Amino acid sequence: MKGLGELERSIMDILWAQDAPLTAREVGRLIADRDLAPTTVMTVLDRLTRKGFLTRTRDGRAWRYEPGASRDAYVAELMLEALDMTGDRSAALTRFAQTVSGSEADILRKALTELEEE
């Protein structure tokens, strides 16, 4: 039995790979670990929905789940935070260095060339 985190990951991967929203039963069929109890899949889908990573819509008696955003959009969100470009001045992360642009980058590029030549 995989850990809950692993399971969340594989379920997100399954849903990202699909074009259409899936029901819990369909997700269960696609998941690699066949011994998984259907209730476990439901629980994880529910957790991911509460965290806001999935949205669900009613389909008859079942729910259909789909990702709240594409994988790329989430990667982009993390990168924006990583580069301190969200503009909320939060101290959530400590970053190695920030990138600069234009003439400032030229100053750094020159310094880099000098350092490499030495």
Next chain:
Amino acid sequence: MIAAAVLTALAMACALGAWRLTFARWPWRTPRAAILLWQSLGVTWGLASVGALLAYALEPYRRGVLYGLHAFAQSAVSFGMGHGLLQPYDLPRVTALVAGLSLLAVLIVVLLAAGFQTLRARRRHRALLSLIAHDDPGVPGVRILDHPGAAAYCLPGLRSEVVVSAGTLSLLSRDELAAVLAHEAAHVRERHDLVLLPFTALNWAMPWLSVVRDAHSSVALLVEMAADDHARRYCSPRRLATALLRFGTAGAGAVPNGALGATSEHVMARVNRLVKPGATLPRRFRYGLVTFSVLLSASAPLLWIYPG
């Protein structure tokens, strides 16, 4: 009246000291001691400002700020219950009392709000990382984010995580990557995020106050320098310097918000001290700085209980 006067002077001295410290270059030669000085300046400024207002307001009790507040609370309760008079109050003292308590409340609320907001942002970041990031046997203990841009950072917490982007892996050489990871490990080990939090909180509450903004950026730079100093014990400082420069120039078209001007200056300052390390400050100076910081931090609380 003495306590109120001394606390006022102390608050003003701290503000003035902070302002002077934002221009100083010597802190770069001893970042850790300088960070301690910044922290004690911050704490003392807060306690002295609140204390000065309250000391004046509660002066009629002649029992100091702390016990004066207690006495005031007692007389307020007995006044509320219908006996006795609310102790001696003229307009200036009531104003000072309200101002002092409001300032105290604002400082506490701002700190808590910033802490809460930070924790929430981190929780979401961590949750997303666990869904998206992957491990690479080539760089153990580091999460990799599949993005061509250059980013390396630490997500602090009880279980801190060091994250680098795929772009970083192709940008840096092996030695440079090791240097970056040593730098991030220092952030993790010394919990630099906690050092920065109060300054971020103040900056968030008073973005219009330039001394607060400068203080935040000074401390942020010192924290990076402290991490650089830690990293250079485990890696080549030169490789750390080239990694910094490669990072700085990697962002094609990425223009972060806010103070752009400071950034390249800060990167160059870090590079310069890695490549040509100046002498660290003499030991007695560093010890003097630490002693001064400790005494400064103790001064405001002592004045809070000084009756008079």
